[in-house]
Amino acid sequence: GNSVTQMEGPVTLSEEAFLTINCTYTATGYPSLFWYVQYPGEGLQLLLKATKADDKGSNKGFEATYRKETTSFHLEKGSVQVSDSAVYFCALLNSGGSNYKLTFGKGTLLTVNP
Amino acid sequence: ETGVTQTPRHLVMGMTNKKSLKCEQHLGHNAMYWYKQSAKKPLELMFVYSLEERVENNSVPSRFSPECPNSSHLFLHLHTLQPEDSALYLCASSQGIGGDYGYTFGSGTRLTVV
Numbered sequence: 001g002n003s004v005t006q007m008e009g010p011v012t013l014s015e016e017a018f019l020t021i022n023c024t025y026t027a028t029g030y031p032s033l034f035w036y037v038q039y040p041g042e043g044l045q046l047l048l049k050a051t052k053a054d055d056k057g058s059n060k061g062f063e064a065t066y067r068k069e070t071t072s073f074h075l076e077k078g079s080v081q082v083s084d085s086a087v088y089f090c091a092l093l094n095s096g097g098s099n100y101k102l103t104f105g106k107g108t109l110l111t112v113n114p
Numbered sequence: 115e116t117g118v119t120q121t122p123r124h125l126v127m128g129m130t131n132k133k134s135l136k137c138e139q140h141l142g143h144n145a146m147y148w149y150k151q152s153a154k155k156p157l158e159l160m161f162v163y164s165l166e167e168r169v170e171n172n173s174v175p176s177r178f179s180p181e182c183p184n185s186s187h188l189f190l191h192l193h194t195l196q197p198e199d200s201a202l203y204l205c206a207s208s209q210g211i212g213g214d215y216g217y218t219f220g221s222g223t224r225l226t227v228v
Contacts (some may be wrong), residue, residue, distance in 0.1 A: 004156075034216075043204055043219035045116070089157070101170070102217060104157040 006090050011082055021075040022107050023064075027062045033057075033066055033073040034102070038087040047075075047088070047093035051060040080112045085100050089111035117141045120205050128228055129195060135223045137188040137205030143218070145211045146188040148180060151202040151222070163188060166210050192203035195227045 003045035007022040025031065032051045036044040048057030064075045073090060090105040118139045129134050137146065148160040162170035163182040177199075179191040189204055202224050206217040 036219075041221070043221040044217075045122075045215045045219065047180065049167050052164065058165075101162075102157075106156050 002092060002103040004090050004103055004105035006108050010109040013114055015082055015112055016079045019077040019080045019090055023073045023102055025071050025092050026096055027092055029094050031094045033076050034091040035064055036089040068089055082112045082114055085112045116218035117205055118205055118218050122221050124224045126226045132193040135190040135203055139186055139207040143186055143206045143207035143209050147206040148190055149204040151204055175189055197227050200225055200227045
């Protein structure tokens with residue numbers, strides 16, 4: 001079956017620090033990979049995605065590269081801001097057939113201090 | 115405004131009550147979903163509707179009853195819930211099911227069962 005494993009949080013950083021949130025996955029076939037972000041009191045928002053190996057998704061200064069050889073999709077940002085404080089979810093979706101379910105990791109809480 | 119609107123934002127109900135959660139989208143999407151988000155657990159897919167037909171019932175107890183009267187509206191009817199059903203219930207929609215369609219999530223309904 002499909003599964004997503006994220007690094008345990010919480011992660012606490014100072015403003016302008018470098019961020020990495022690790023994500024690895026197990027899936028059959030060739031899944032699409034996503035990062036979603038959930039700000040306090042809100043639902044999930046799509047942050048970025050990658051649909052095939054070696055693709056790099058990017059948005060708002062965040063990046064993640066689809067690494068098939070290591071089954072990973074780590075999220076990075078070079079300089080975080082206080083406004084990046086949120087919960088980040090890694091997710092995968094297996095394309096093809098009737099498998100259309102997004103499988104999520106447990107989420108990683110990021111707190112950025114001024 | 116994410117394009118997916120959920121009401122109410124907060125709900126407190128007793129174990130013998132009957133209530134309904136509402137989800138509405140005007141994005142022209144054909145698929146809608148209910149997810150349950152509990153503390154320290156991955157998001158759990160509950161129900162999937164495609165073109166108003168239920169295509170997934172993920173072993174959800176019968177005290178949760180979904181309804182999709184048209185492609186823009188999705189309800190979750192609740193009755194005789196248990197305290198462990200307290201969670202954030204998220205509605206999402208997508209253009210279709212399968213492939214790598216991004217999901218648009220609502221802000222959720224925070225449900226507390228007393």
